Amino acid sequence: MPATSGGDGSRAICSASIGARLLSGPAPRRDGARSSARRRPAITDENPPIGLDPYVEYDEFDLPAYVGRTSFQKLTYLTDGEALRARRPDVAIIGAPFDDAVSNRPGARFGPRAIRAATDHAGSPNSLQLGIQPFEWLDVVDAGDAPIVPANLERGHAVIRRKVLEVAESGAIPIVLGGDHSITYPSASAVAQVQAPRRIGIVHFDAHPDTANTSWGVLASHGTPMRRLIESGAVEGRNFIQVGLHGYWPPPETIAWMQRNGLRSHYMTEIEDRGMQAVVTDAIAEALDGPEVIYLSVDIDVIDPGMAPGTGTPEPGGLLTRELLRAIRQVVGAVELVGMDVVEVAPAYDVSQVTAAAAHRCVMEALSAMAAKRRQGGIPARPSAR
Ligand SMILES: [Mn+2]
Numbered sequence: 001m002p003a004t005s006g007g008d009g010s011r012a013i014c015s016a017s018i019g020a021r022l023l024s025g026p027a028p029r030r031d032g033a034r035s036s037a038r039r040r041p042a043i044t045d046e047n048p049p050i051g052l053d054p055y056v057e058y059d060e061f062d063l064p065a066y067v068g069r070t071s072f073q074k075l076t077y078l079t080d081g082e083a084l085r086a087r088r089p090d091v092a093i094i095g096a097p098f099d100d101a102v103s104n105r106p107g108a109r110f111g112p113r114a115i116r117a118a119t120d121h122a123g124s125p126n127s128l129q130l131g132i133q134p135f136e137w138l139d140v141v142d143a144g145d146a147p148i149v150p151a152n153l154e155r156g157h158a159v160i161r162r163k164v165l166e167v168a169e170s171g172a173i174p175i176v177l178g179g180d181h182s183i184t185y186p187s188a189s190a191v192a193q194v195q196a197p198r199r200i201g202i203v204h205f206d207a208h209p210d211t212a213n214t215s216w217g218v219l220a221s222h223g224t225p226m227r228r229l230i231e232s233g234a235v236e237g238r239n240f241i242q243v244g245l246h247g248y249w250p251p252p253e254t255i256a257w258m259q260r261n262g263l264r265s266h267y268m269t270e271i272e273d274r275g276m277q278a279v280v281t282d283a284i285a286e287a288l289d290g291p292e293v294i295y296l297s298v299d300i301d302v303i304d305p306g307m308a309p310g311t312g313t314p315e316p317g318g319l320l321t322r323e324l325l326r327a328i329r330q331v332v333g334a335v336e337l338v339g340m341d342v343v344e345v346a347p348a349y350d351v352s353q354v355t356a357a358a359a360h361r362c363v364m365e366a367l368s369a370m371a372a373k374r375r376q377g378g379i380p381a382r383p384s385a386r
Contacts, residue, residue: 043056043058043062060074061074061075061122061123062122062123063122064122065119065120065121065122067122070113070116070117071093071116071142072093072115072116072119072142072177072360072363073119073125073135073140073142073364074119074122075093075135075140075141075142076141076142077141077142077143077144078092078141078142078143078144079143079144081166081170084141084143084166084167084170084172085169085170087139087141088139088170088171088172089139089140089141089170089172090138090139090140090172090173090370091138091139091140091141091172091173091174091175091367091370092140092141092142092143092167092170092172092173092174092175093116093140093141093142093143093175093177093363094143094144094145094146094160094163094164094167094174094175094176094177095112095113095116095144095145095146095176095177095179096112096145096146096148096160096163096176096177096178096179096183096187096341096343097109097110097111097112097113097145097146097148097179098146098148098156098157098160098178098179098180098182098183099111099179099180099312099346100150100151100152100153100156100180101153101156101180101182101218101220101221101222102180102221102222102312102313103215103216103221103222103223103313104312104313105312105313105346105349106312106346107312107346107347107348107349108178108179108180108311108312108343108344108345108346109148109150109179110346110347110348111177111178111179111343111344111345111346111347111356111359112145112177112178112179113347114310114345114347114350114353114356114359115177115342115345115356115359115360115363116142116177116360117353117356118353118356118357118359118360119360120357120360124136125364127364127365127368129325129326129329129365129368130329130368130369130371130372131372132368132371132372132375133371134364134367134368134370134371135367135371136371137370137371137374137375138367138370138371138374140367141172143163143166143167143172143174145163146159146160146162146163146164147159147163148160153182153218153220154220156183157182157183157185157186157220158186160176160179160183160186160187161186161187161189161190162190164176164186164187164190164191164339165190165193165194168190168191168194168195168338168339169194173337173338173339173340173370174187174190174191174339174340175339175340175341175342175363175366175367176339176340176341176342176343177341177342177343177345177359177363178341178342178343178344178345179341179343179344180222180312180343180344181206181210181222181223181225181297181299181343181344182220182221182222182224182225183225183341183343184210184225184226184229184297184341184343185220185224185225185228185229187339187341188200188202188229188234188235188295188297188339188341189229189232189234191295191338191339192234192235192295193234194338195293195338198291198292198293199235199236199239199290199291199292199293200234200235200239200291200293200294200295200338200339201235201239201240201241201286201287201288201289201290201291201293201294201295202226202229202235202239202240202241202287202294202295202296202297203241203243203283203284203287203294203295203296203297203331204226204240204241204242204243204296204297204299205242205243205244205296205297205298205299205302205319205324205327206242206243206244206245206297206298206299206301206302207244207245207246207247207299207301207302207313207315207318208223208245208247208249208250208299208301208313208315209226209242209245209250209254209255209258209263209265210222210223210224210225210226210227210299211224211226211227211230211250211254211257211258211263212224212227212250212254213227213254213257222344223249223250226240226242227257230261230263235291235295236262236290236291237258237261237262237263238262238263238264238286238289238290239286239287239288239289239290239291240263240264240287241263241264241265241266241283241286241287242263242264242265242266243266243271243279243280243283243302243327244266244267244268244271244302244318244319245265245266245267245268246267246268246269246315246317246318247315247316247317248315264283264286266279266282266283268317268318268319271319271323276319276323276326276327277326277327277330280327280330280331281330283331284330284331284334284335287335288335292336293335293336293337293338294331294335294336294337294338295337295338295339295340296328296331296332296337296339296340296341296366297340297341297343298324298328298340298341298342298343298359298362299343299344300342300343300344300345300355300358300359300362301313301314301315301318301344302318302319302324303318303319303320303321303324303355303358304316304317304318304319304320305318307320307321307354307358308321308354308355308358309349309350309351309354309355310345310346310347310348310349310350310351310354310355310356311344311345311346311349311355312344312346312349313344314349321358321361324358324362325358325361325362325365328362328365328366328369329365329366329368329369331369332365332366332369332370332373333369333372333373337366337370340363340366342359342362342363345359
């Protein structure tokens with residue numbers, strides 16, 4: 001597929017101009033209109049550079065995905081906090097390359113890099129699901145990685161929390177690429193702190209509840225972050241909604257703790273009986289039963305390992321990739337999203353990048369759904385509380 005594949009000339013011209021803007025220009029107007037300034041005639045699929053000189057120039061953003069910058073979707077890297085506050089993007093991607101808290105196969109520290117590298121469509125991609133080019137409507141940057149060092153669990157969580165705080169305080173919605181699932185504790189805590197006094201609900205797609213008290217005595221494992229979030233008061237148990245649980249963990253006493261604390265859990269068996277759309281409709285209502293805004297946490301192991309093998313704790317019998325992508329569109333289309341993470345991609349176990357691509361598309365579905373809301377003039381994508 002060509003890099004600049006707009007369906008018609010005018011949209012494609014916008015693609016070229018937004019590409020130039022994402023490199024260095026001003027943010028789009030709030031109504032989504034683009035700057036009319038163009039440095040050269042637009043090169044599009046309908047207006048290809050046939051017969052032009054071989055040195056015709058493309059913006060970095062519009063060059064093929066495998067050429068040049070390795071940020072998420074080749075977006076501008078904006079790692080400096082001050083620059084972030086000055087630009088005030090709508091969304092900032094954050095890498096959390098941390099896997100010192102895993103209980104089984106390690107390797108999710110390489111997840112952020114693999115998810116960024118799963119960028120396959122350069123330029124201004126067009127969601128066929130929602131009929132929208134998300135970067136025409138949202139200013140999105142890649143804020144880089146939290147400065148993790150190995151074998152230091154406390155530092156890892158501290159620098160992830162600080163990085164997410166910095167992004168959320170700038171007014172941008174943080175979308176965090178894990179990393180093992182323990183990173184949801186610092187990440188969602190930081191978002192809850194910035195959103196206060198508004199309360200957050202959490203929708204959590206996962207094979208596992210991650211609500212253990214400890215893993216072999218460790219409180220900050222990737223099996224425990226959801227209990228820490230609830231105990232710390234970042235989210236009420238009754239607004240912590242899990243979708244897709246299946247397999248053989250945790251033990252009955254952990255399930256009993258979840259029930260005592262009011263968590264609402266939608267098992268894969270319920271999804272099989274009722275269908276994903278009906279279950280996700282209930283999950284949204286339960287998460288917003290009190291809170292106004294939603295943090296979304298996606299563990300890639302909720303997808304069946306036949307479709308997403310690249311993860312540390314695979315659990316056969318999971319969702320289809322397309323069910324998860326549709327569910328993310330459904331959630332983000334219905335709520336005010338204030339933060340998100342996609343975790344547990346461990347590329348060493350992946351095949352043909354299929355797991356990394358699924359995680360990448362989870363982010364793209366969320367961005368596309370936010371963009372579609374902005375186009376409708378509905379709920380603003382930018383969090384309003386500050
Ligand atoms: Mn998990």
